Amino acid sequence: MNPLNIAIAGAGGRMGHILIETILQTPDARLAGALDRDGSPTLGADAATFLGQKSGVAIEADLAKGLAGAQFLIDFTRPEGTLAHLAYCAEHGIKMIIGTTGFDEAGKAAIAAAAKKTAIVFAPNMSVGVNVTLKLLQQAAKALSVGYDIEVIEAHHRHKVDAPSGTALKMGEVIADALGRDLKECAVYAREGVTGERDPSSIGFATIRGGDIVGDHTVLFAGTGERIEISHKSSSRVTYAHGALRAARFLADKATGLYDMNDVLSLND
Numbered sequence: 001m002n003p004l005n006i007a008i009a010g011a012g013g014r015m016g017h018i019l020i021e022t023i024l025q026t027p028d029a030r031l032a033g034a035l036d037r038d039g040s041p042t043l044g045a046d047a048a049t050f051l052g053q054k055s056g057v058a059i060e061a062d063l064a065k066g067l068a069g070a071q072f073l074i075d076f077t078r079p080e081g082t083l084a085h086l087a088y089c090a091e092h093g094i095k096m097i098i099g100t101t102g103f104d105e106a107g108k109a110a111i112a113a114a115a116k117k118t119a120i121v122f123a124p125n126m127s128v129g130v131n132v133t134l135k136l137l138q139q140a141a142k143a144l145s146v147g148y149d150i151e152v153i154e155a156h157h158r159h160k161v162d163a164p165s166g167t168a169l170k171m172g173e174v175i176a177d178a179l180g181r182d183l184k185e186c187a188v189y190a191r192e193g194v195t196g197e198r199d200p201s202s203i204g205f206a207t208i209r210g211g212d213i214v215g216d217h218t219v220l221f222a223g224t225g226e227r228i229e230i231s232h233k234s235s236s237r238v239t240y241a242h243g244a245l246r247a248a249r250f251l252a253d254k255a256t257g258l259y260d261m262n263d264v265l266s267l268n269d
């Protein structure tokens, strides 16, 4: 069996490290390249240096060098990084697994356009648990559509740069869709001062940042006389890395198309 030849973008980052470690332990995967951005102190070093090991793969900023032997690029970086990698991958038929969050509408449209030229899995959270939680939320929202106020609460480590998390926004979208609402119209991202009473059709978001929290998400359905909370808590980033590898396996026989973790995990209705 030929291994999946996978390059990692953001090779010096939190997700980059766990992805490299996971690939080196996975029999059907091979580390085929490693990228980091121009000026990064990691450039030129072996991608497994942080493990005290040698992978034989040097970290490159040049996409032609870093992606020379790769069929797949797993990208957990920043929107501007992912979009630069996207153009190269679309041009050269390299399949992408995109975990980066914080894209604007134009960024999402660029990913959809690139998926006409190469196959892409794009998901704000690649853990199995979160994607099953999204299904539970869809069901709960439909059953609790009247008389329950909906608030999404998320907590992450002090280094996270985007808010609310991509997962929290996805939860909001799934709930809004289930209720026939448009999240753009009903999301409330901040409250301060005299806010007036809560609009019953709103979906609220609250963001906590601190310490080394890997990623906690809770959706609160607050009714009269009862509250329902649906929570997911990540205690290790390895679950995201395993999800990203499942996504690569899923893409192996796809030439083009935009997919999400529902497709990868066969969770579509």
Ligand SMILES: NC(=O)C1=CN([C@@H]2O[C@H](COP(=O)(O)OP(=O)(O)OC[C@H]3O[C@@H](n4cnc5c(N)ncnc54)[C@H](OP(=O)(O)O)[C@@H]3O)[C@@H](O)[C@H]2O)C=CC1
Pocket: 009, 010, 011, 012, 013, 014, 015, 016, 036, 037, 040, 041, 076, 077, 078, 080, 081, 082, 098, 099, 100, 101, 102, 123, 124, 125, 126, 127, 166, 240
């Ligand atoms: N979908 C999912 O399941 C998950 C998604 N994420 C998302 O993944 C992303 C990365 O998270 P995390 O690993 O914690 O972040 P880190 O900051 O630890 O790592 C980001 C990496 O990307 C590099 N980078 C930053 N900007 C650019 C750029 N313009 N071009 C190329 N590379 C760049 C960084 O380099 P440098 O250090 O030099 O800045 C670093 O190596 C975030 O958007 C996060 O929300 C995270 C976990 C799970």
Ligand SMILES: O=C(O)C1=N[C@H](C(=O)O)C[C@H](O)C1
Pocket: 101, 124, 125, 156, 160, 164, 165, 166, 167, 168, 214, 215, 216
């Ligand atoms: O930045 C992180 O760490 C995470 N980001 C993703 C998000 O924004 O939802 C996924 C996970 O929550 C960890």
